[in-house]
Amino acid sequence: MNWDQIAGDWKQVKGAVRKKWGKLTDDDVDVIAGKRDILLDKIQERHGVVREDAEKELKAWEASLTIPIHIIPEEMAMTIEEYKKILQMAIGNEIAAHDFYKGVSEKTKDDNLRSIFSEMAEVVKKHKTFLEGFISGAKPLQFSTVVDYKVSETVEKPKLSINMKPADAIALVMKEEEDAMQMYQGLADSSANPEQGEMFLALARMKEGHKIKLEKLYTPMAFPEVW
Numbered sequence: 001m002n003w004d005q006i007a008g009d010w011k012q013v014k015g016a017v018r019k020k021w022g023k024l025t026d027d028d029v030d031v032i033a034g035k036r037d038i039l040l041d042k043i044q045e046r047h048g049v050v051r052e053d054a055e056k057e058l059k060a061w062e063a064s065l066t067i068p069i070h071i072i073p074e075e076m077a078m079t080i081e082e083y084k085k086i087l088q089m090a091i092g093n094e095i096a097a098h099d100f101y102k103g104v105s106e107k108t109k110d111d112n113l114r115s116i117f118s119e120m121a122e123v124v125k126k127h128k129t130f131l132e133g134f135i136s137g138a139k140p141l142q143f144s145t146v147v148d149y150k151v152s153e154t155v156e157k158p159k160l161s162i163n164m165k166p167a168d169a170i171a172l173v174m175k176e177e178e179d180a181m182q183m184y185q186g187l188a189d190s191s192a193n194p195e196q197g198e199m200f201l202a203l204a205r206m207k208e209g210h211k212i213k214l215e216k217l218y219t220p221m222a223f224p225e226v227w
Contacts (some may be wrong), residue, residue: 003062007034020061023047058161087134093180094190096127101173120173126207167221174214182209 006013014029017039021094023046032038036058043054098121103116158168158175188200 005035006062007036010034020057021047083197084135085205086196087131090184090203091128091131091135094124094131097124097176098128099129110163113164113169116166116169116173123210126212167218170214170218170221174211174218176208177211177214194204 010033017029017032018026020026021043024042025046028042028046032042040051040054040058043049044051047054049057101117101121101124105114105121108114108117133198158164158172161168164172184200184204186205188197188204
């Protein structure tokens with residue numbers, strides 16, 4: 001949200017301001033009345049921070065407000081710390097996937113499998129770096145909706161084996177992305193906080209995009225007769 005939106009919704013946003021800067025009084029927020037410079041003055045005065053630090057805190061807080069305040073109850077507005085917790089969970093999932101793929105690539109004797117899993121280890125490593133980039137600014141993720149032909153949903157998840165065929169290796173990775181997508185979608189569906197739900201939905205779309213890319217690799221390998 002930009003400051004004009006925050007100022008316009010000041011009556012609704014006051015509670016979130018008090019939650020973020022707990023030393024501000026009711027009289028303070030009434031005096032501030034949506035004026036950014038006065039809020040900075042009050043943050044400095046009540047919390048004993050220099051102007052530069054107050055500005056950094058305020059900018060980070062502004063960036064964390066992605067849905068108009070008037071449609072979210074004050075107590076449900078997500079803080080930047082809550083965004084970071086969700087991102088850190090997603091990063092942990094990418095680390096686990098990287099370790100899994102890297103471990104398989106190091107154990108298999110099949111050159112094709114080694115190449116596939118090694119490449120996937122690098123891909124999820126990039127996903128991890130990408131997500132870590134949002135930690136500093138803790139801004140919401142945004143991914144476009146893509147056409148999903150649900151190829152993965154028609155495929156059974158193969159058992160991991162060092163002797164598995166390349167198509168099965170792709171299928172395994174594809175199913176892992178599908179599982180992650182469904183997990184994030186489930187978290188989005190069950191979120192009482194609208195902003196949190198949007199965050200999980202964005203992560204679900206990211207995983208859906210990865211799944212669809214893998215499906216494009218899998219289909220000609222699994223059904224070469226139609227290509």
